[in-house]
Amino acid sequence: MIDSKKVKRQKIRYKIRKRISGSQDIPRLAVFRSNKEIYAQLIDDSQSATLASASSRDKSICDQKSTKVEKAKMVGKLIAERAKESGVKNVVFDRGGFLYHGRIKALAESAREAGLKF
Numbered sequence: 001m002i003d004s005k006k007v008k009r010q011k012i013r014y015k016i017r018k019r020i021s022g023s024q025d026i027p028r029l030a031v032f033r034s035n036k037e038i039y040a041q042l043i044d045d046s047q048s049a050t051l052a053s054a055s056s057r058d059k060s061i062c063d064q065k066s067t068k069v070e071k072a073k074m075v076g077k078l079i080a081e082r083a084k085e086s087g088v089k090n091v092v093f094d095r096g097g098f099l100y101h102g103r104i105k106a107l108a109e110s111a112r113e114a115g116l117k118f
Contacts, residue, residue, distance in 0.1 A: 013097035021045040029091040040079040052082035072103040076110030
């Protein structure tokens, strides 16, 4: 039986989640990419709580006219700033079953440049 793209991504996502999890000290940086937007969250899996979040729908990013890759870079910087505010320096990166290229890669690299370690 042929699996759809969505089902394949879910299987990859579950494999990734088996191996990694976030804690209070080192939360999980989870990324979700839709066709238009990109979202990032810092998640503490031990308490099932979101510590910080950022998306391309935030006012500061949404108002600017730019490409989707540039918006992903802005989201990476924003999530790194919010992580610093909450006292987080190290994270575990969860690409959410998406390939590490394009917007996912741009978000990760800009978060690293802004000071997050993973």
